Amino acid sequence: MQDLIQHLINGLGLGAIYALIALGYTMVYGVLQMINFAHSDVYMVGAFAAYYAARWFNLESMPGVVSFAILLLAAITGCALLGLLIERFAYRPLRNAPKLNILITAIGVSLLLEYSGQVIFGADPKVFPEVLNNTPLFEMAGVSFKLFDFLVIGVGLVAMAVLHFLIYHTKQGRAMRAVSVNPRVASILGVNVDRTIVFTFVLGSALAGVGSVLVGVKYPKIEPLMGMMIGLKAFVAAVLGGIGNIMGAVLGGLIMGLSEEMVVAYLSSTYRDAVAFGILILILIVRPSGLLGRNQTEKL
């Protein structure tokens, strides 16, 4: 029982991380109907931006909330800039190209970031600076509830709420929804389509930056290929919840995290990567629109 609760908490923490990254996938998919394969590598770059910021300001010697905030800021800035550049130079020239070409470009950008990362940052894993202590907050029935789990889950839920507000209750959000439904008509009605798409990319990438710092403090090993698997799983989470749907991404992320933790705990850790794809294949065959399909909620 004790173990089960511990696994549940761990699973939720893992799931919240998937959810944060899945939000980026789901937003870009909602607006452009494309899988931004490079999203997971934007996340990787965010982790390295925070790593270098920490070394630059020598943050490791003064752990605390301020340092954590600086790391977040660095990661968000780095990711947002990168998202901007990718959109501008890789995806915008192909805006009206066939879907297949865009997909291949996305894979190409992803590989480019991964291998450039290996050249620039080095292929060996680095240790993420320890700026926060994972203090146990309280203990209940022999299970310790730690700070990071709450932090990750809290940030995930807050991000979801903020995004929801942004998309359904602001002007910018309305523009995003309009572009999602029909970019041409939206541009006729005075929406700046390019700017809206850039905004979506920057927002999604910034979320990846937040996720990268949270993962960094929780699992302090970063390397240029760290985004590959987590990105795929986050994408699966987005599909599971119903791609283009904000709530769905978070729900999917939590389910993914829980199921992976359970498989590792009670079956075999070698199958942990197969679980994600098993879930994906099942969901696509049984219910391709995801758990919270499009019928109930509007796209994006």
Place this chain on the structure above:
Amino acid sequence: MRSKIRAPLLALLIVNVLVMLLGFFTDAYVQLNILFIVVNVLMALSLNLVNGFTGQFSLGHAGFMAVGAYTAVFFVTKIYFAPGLLGLFLIGIYSIAGGLLAALAGYLVGLPSLRLRGDYLAIVTLGFGEIIRVVLLNMEFLGGPRGIAGIPPIPSIQIGSFEISSFYVAFFYASSWAVVCFFSLWRLCYSQYGLSFLGVREDEIAAEAMGVPTTKVKVRAFVLSSFFAGVAGSLMAHFTSYISPASFSFLLSVNAVIMVVLGGMGSLTGSILAAAIITVLPEALRPLQEITGVDLRMVIYALALVLIMIIRPTGLFGDREWPEIWRSWKTTRNLKKQTAAQKQSQSARSSS
């Protein structure tokens, strides 16, 4: 009947004579790369049937190669193997077995997933590729994560006192498969039956309305593609003499996709050219690595993929084949010559 097998035999003969002549001047390193070109040609051709001709984006080609490779290697190392001509015959049988098992895997994967389109299909095939790899990782009798080492190479053949060295036998064997693959795909794709593939690619709904059973067509393309992928995997196993689940990662699938895209989706001759380029390119870039001190090859790869998509999204050949491109090139050249000649005669007339 005779005329139908004349072209493939001729192609096989020409390729082998060329390589035999080339073989006199080259060392083992170049010879191995020539063999890898043939493997990659098989890989690119088979993927082109699905990605190029049928328009279904598969990212799980490495998984089917793994099935073929592991099947063939299982037979060779665990069941029975003999040197000489008998060995070559056995390798052939085992390759076919590997291909058939890969085709079965392709059928099982394709049947549920080919109802999906575009991005989703890409992700699902990627997922199946990874699942095949994870399952292999957990199969202890196939070496698990350690893989299988010491796979026998293609044997040399003794005819009287004359010995054909392993490389020539291997090349003959591999190129036979490549020729079989190329001609069967060519005749399939450019036949009346093959129009259904193109129909599915161009407009699935219209094809369905014209009475093309789209799901069946897609699954057939997928199964045939998986068969040749399995054969390519078995060849690769013999040439590298070591396989492990890590040899068949997502990157191998991406590599196959790059070849198809570079050559042009829907161009078999383009795939052959692209496979050769992609195989030789990393080797040609080796001096660059020595100068800069870092491995820039994959960076250049990835950059090339993005740039191709932006600058020339149709790839080298588009969906045309070499003869057609050659003819149109000659026509434009002749036209240019004619106009130039006309201008010259005109200016000569006006000056006189």
